[in-house]
Amino acid sequence: MIAVDVWSDVACxxxxxxxxxxxxxxxxxxEDVQVTWHSYQLNPTIPRGEHTPHAEALAKKLQAPVEKIRAMNQRLIDLGAAEGVEYNFDRYVQANTRDAHRVIHYAQEQGLGNQMKDRLMRGQFTEGAVVDDAGQLAAMAAEVGLNAAEVRAMLETDAYDDAVQADIDEAAAAGVTGVPFFVFDSTYAIAGAQPVETFAEALRRSAEQRSAERQATA
Incomplete structure (x- = not known):
């Protein structure tokens, strides 16, 4: 099995x-591939409960006109549409993602990490979900097979916060300054949303390396 570790943010x-x-x-x-999702926060200082429309928030961060931000977003809309990813930036609400990452860690322990990650991203980018709202997080978790009440109860504690911080610290120690960031079998690293062919090549190289290692020990 090829192991792929991915650092990313729900808001990215x-x-x-x-x-x-x-x-x-x-x-x-x-190939048989195991993907593990690791936490990263693009905007960790956003207070919980503070919600800002995406274009307005990014314009402030980049000190750029809102019109420029909308033009940047259109590029992503076009790229996504070509590959089945739907972006509705007019619905996107910027919020603190710490609790969303805690839910992903909780889901990964139950074998539903990938489903949870995908559901949160679809909520953020397509549906305009508020990803620091405990009720919305629990509802989305229930859709992928988790117990909503258990998720709500977990969010009322600090459970998995240490796991989130450990991911962030590991990324910092490795010199990761942006996401997405992918590591294949702890060997091949890819930064950014590269073309499918780039990921395919990393998978091929990982598979060949594993095959060579098996032959060497046979």
Missing amino acids: PWCYLGKHRLETAIDASG
């Missing part, structure tokens, strides 16, 4: 595209 639109491209490459490869 390029991470959504990168996730889809990775999955396309995995499906085409026929």
Whole structure:
């Protein structure tokens, strides 16, 4: 089995595209692949409960006109549409993603990490979900097979916060300054939402390396 570790943020639109491209490459490869999602926050200082429309928030962060932000978003809309990823930036609400990452860690322990990650991203980018709202997080968790009441109860504690911080610290120690960031079998690293062919090549190299290691020990 090929292990792929991915650092990304629920609020990162390029991470959504990168996730889809990775999955396309995995499906085409026929390889047995285990994807593990790691936390990363693009805007960790946003207070919980503070919600800002995406274009307005990014314009402030980049000190750019809202019109420029909308033009940047259109590029992503076009790229996503070509690959089955739907972006509705007019609905996108910026919020703190810490609790969303805690839910993903909780889901991964129950074998539903990938489903949870995808559901949260679809909520963020397509439906306009508020990803620091406990009720919305629990409802989305229930859709992928988790117990909504248990998720609500978990969110009322600090459970998995240490796991989220450990991911963030690991990324910082490795010099990761942006996401998405992919690591194949702890060997091959890819930064950014690269073309499907780039992910396919990393999978191929990982499979060949594993095959060589098996032959060497046979």
